[in-house]
Amino acid sequence: MTHSLLRGDHHVHSTFSDDAVSTLVENVAAAAAAGLTTVRLVDHVRQSTPWVPDYLAAVSALRVPDGLTVLTGVEAKILDASGSLDIPELPAGIDRILIADHQFPGIDGPLGPSAVRERIDGGWATDDVLDQLVAALIASMRRHPGNQLAHCFSILPKIGLSEDDLGQDRVSAWAKAAAETDTMVEVNEKWGCPGIPLLDALRDAGAEIVASTDSHIARDVGRYARVSEMLDRWEGR
Numbered sequence: 001m002t003h004s005l006l007r008g009d010h011h012v013h014s015t016f017s018d019d020a021v022s023t024l025v026e027n028v029a030a031a032a033a034a035g036l037t038t039v040r041l042v043d044h045v046r047q048s049t050p051w052v053p054d055y056l057a058a059v060s061a062l063r064v065p066d067g068l069t070v071l072t073g074v075e076a077k078i079l080d081a082s083g084s085l086d087i088p089e090l091p092a093g094i095d096r097i098l099i100a101d102h103q104f105p106g107i108d109g110p111l112g113p114s115a116v117r118e119r120i121d122g123g124w125a126t127d128d129v130l131d132q133l134v135a136a137l138i139a140s141m142r143r144h145p146g147n148q149l150a151h152c153f154s155i156l157p158k159i160g161l162s163e164d165d166l167g168q169d170r171v172s173a174w175a176k177a178a179a180e181t182d183t184m185v186e187v188n189e190k191w192g193c194p195g196i197p198l199l200d201a202l203r204d205a206g207a208e209i210v211a212s213t214d215s216h217i218a219r220d221v222g223r224y225a226r227v228s229e230m231l232d233r234w235e236g237r
């Protein structure tokens, strides 16, 4: 059975991102071919990114097939524990920012995974690491409401932890903040996260869940394996 969430793909990269190979036009054609009803075209930005107006103009110029809704977005990392984001001044027309845990939100700025593992080896308590991460995610949602969490908690395995380490209180607070701030949370094909207990918490809190492939090439747009399997298990229990 195909889950209704799989008719959407809320995280699709084009050549505006350094590491993606398909154009906006190719991605829209692929979305239509995959039978999607919604596709969110998203590219990576930093504070210094100059091309967002060009990206929006290119999206406006797209010929969109009947039955497909095209949404816009930019993906930006959380910079620090206060929840600030690595985004340029955004013109009107960007529907949602994808808030990404590409690095660990440190007090003074982003920390790479190996730096975090070193600090954990040096005595940084896991509870404190997780408190800081979840507080930063919540702060980013409160500072930038109405956006989307990209592959949330994909940072955890990189720092030697897992979603199972989060515990119910942190998960509940995170899900409640998503609901209160109109933050969509994507279930991400590339990273296979967040997992079922977190989806339960989001549903209990009333937060909106969407599916995404995080595709970097048109043939992957709207093609789900891990997310499909996960949603089947989630619904099947």
Ligand SMILES: [Zn+2]
Pocket: 075, 100, 102, 150, 151
């Ligand atoms: Zn990402």
Ligand SMILES: [Zn+2]
Pocket: 011, 013, 075, 150, 214
């Ligand atoms: Zn991405």
